[in-house]
Amino acid sequence: MSAALPLTAGVAIPGPEATRAARAGALADLAAAGWPTRRRERWRYTDLEPLAAAGFDLTPPPADAATMRSASNLLEDLDLGDAASRLGFVDGAHAAELGSSAAAGLEISDIEARWPEYAASFASALPAADYPLATLNTAFGRRGLWIRVPAGTDVASPVHLVMIGSARARVAAQPRIVIDVERDARVTFVQHFIECGAEAESWTNAVTQIKQAAGSRVELYRLQRHARGVAHTSVLAADLADGAELTAGYIDLGGRLVRNDVSIVLGGPGARTELFGLLLAGAGQHVDDHTIIRHAAGSTVSREVFRGIIGERGRGVFNGKVVVEHGCQRIDASQSNDNLLLGEHAEIDTKPELEIYADDVKCSHGSTVGELDPEQLFYLRARGLDPAGARRILTEAFAATVVERIADSGVRARALSAVRARLGALTEP
Numbered sequence: 001m002s003a004a005l006p007l008t009a010g011v012a013i014p015g016p017e018a019t020r021a022a023r024a025g026a027l028a029d030l031a032a033a034g035w036p037t038r039r040r041e042r043w044r045y046t047d048l049e050p051l052a053a054a055g056f057d058l059t060p061p062p063a064d065a066a067t068m069r070s071a072s073n074l075l076e077d078l079d080l081g082d083a084a085s086r087l088g089f090v091d092g093a094h095a096a097e098l099g100s101s102a103a104a105g106l107e108i109s110d111i112e113a114r115w116p117e118y119a120a121s122f123a124s125a126l127p128a129a130d131y132p133l134a135t136l137n138t139a140f141g142r143r144g145l146w147i148r149v150p151a152g153t154d155v156a157s158p159v160h161l162v163m164i165g166s167a168r169a170r171v172a173a174q175p176r177i178v179i180d181v182e183r184d185a186r187v188t189f190v191q192h193f194i195e196c197g198a199e200a201e202s203w204t205n206a207v208t209q210i211k212q213a214a215g216s217r218v219e220l221y222r223l224q225r226h227a228r229g230v231a232h233t234s235v236l237a238a239d240l241a242d243g244a245e246l247t248a249g250y251i252d253l254g255g256r257l258v259r260n261d262v263s264i265v266l267g268g269p270g271a272r273t274e275l276f277g278l279l280l281a282g283a284g285q286h287v288d289d290h291t292i293i294r295h296a297a298g299s300t301v302s303r304e305v306f307r308g309i310i311g312e313r314g315r316g317v318f319n320g321k322v323v324v325e326h327g328c329q330r331i332d333a334s335q336s337n338d339n340l341l342l343g344e345h346a347e348i349d350t351k352p353e354l355e356i357y358a359d360d361v362k363c364s365h366g367s368t369v370g371e372l373d374p375e376q377l378f379y380l381r382a383r384g385l386d387p388a389g390a391r392r393i394l395t396e397a398f399a400a401t402v403v404e405r406i407a408d409s410g411v412r413a414r415a416l417s418a419v420r421a422r423l424g425a426l427t428e429p
Helices: 017-033 049-053 065-078 111-121 132-140 374-382 387-403 409-426
Strands: 085-090 107-110 145-149 159-165 176-181 186-195 203-212 217-224 231-240 245-252 257-266 272-281 286-295 301-310 315-324 331-341 347-356 361-370
Touching: 017 111, 017 132, 065 085, 065 159, 065 186, 107 111, 111 145, 111 176, 132 203, 132 231, 132 257, 159 203, 176 186, 176 217, 186 203, 203 217, 217 231, 217 409, 231 245, 231 272, 245 257, 245 286, 245 387, 245 409, 257 272, 257 301, 272 286, 272 315, 272 387, 272 409, 286 301, 286 331, 301 315, 301 347, 301 387, 315 331, 315 361, 331 347, 331 387, 347 361, 374 387, 387 409
Parallel strands: 085 159, 145 176, 159 186, 176 203, 186 217, 203 231, 217 245, 231 257, 245 272, 257 286, 272 301, 286 315, 301 331, 315 347, 331 361
Antiparallel strands: 107 145
């Protein structure tokens, strides 16, 4: 695509004057890199041209009073509990009035207020050639948050980051969160993606960046329950120092077009990550998980498990790569992707990859694609279950092996409940 990107043509650059040059630079970088098309290998299975042509508002006005009331009511329906630590966003912008005062131990500030520090520490992690949608977020995102977890802090309960989409049509929400975790700190975050209206037609383009100092521990769980008309693109970029540990879990249930990019760099000896995900895709849904774990230091460990359940006329994509860089020895890495097709026209494209430039490594990868076992279905039917009930039990068991990796019992129960509700529709014959 030429420098005159139709998506951004004529759109004024938002934000304070101090960020204008950086935003203009991001827009120029995006124009030079070009809009992602299926001619590029990274985007081979996912077509973003409809997003570029849909006329989304990249700089929507602030939410009005009615929208904020709807968002507040939705938060109550989530029932996170009065004592829950919570930060709220509406159409990508931080909404302080939706937060709680229980986020003890965290230092929270506006990214725009710390732009020089952000530019020095985080901006170069997401080049436009590889992450064009993160670059779009840099150009047009507003009211993003910088969350600092001070050294030695142990945040006892999960911190919920609730991303709410309004019922306004054609809005492009672009939330950005920077999580700066200092030495030996521990914290758990839960990202929720939901809408005020079931008929919403919008686009969420989210960026989350994590920087972990030595010995820190982070758990990040993401529960995506968008309305069926919503497009969702996201980038997670994490950089781990010596002995740091990151557990990241993705649960994708909603949306019509979903693309998740994950980049994790194990940058110090002893760093470790566990990355897992579950995608459920029914008729008209397209969910694409694209991950890369880079072992950039010796004595690092990665575990990656993704599972997909694809209903009739749904489509899933998994492209996961593990890279062991030159000279990085004593590496332990495993990756697996297993998929269950529930219909004749269900589709999955899976591509696990290893790229190894060292010899003292223990690395494995693999993928499977299959259907429900007829013998197991017969067994359950023989014990009185109807066809839908039998299918539901088997698919729930398949999904539970991923969801049960969530360490926090409350978050795990919430995720299991949401998965079961979504599976009810997918397993109908």
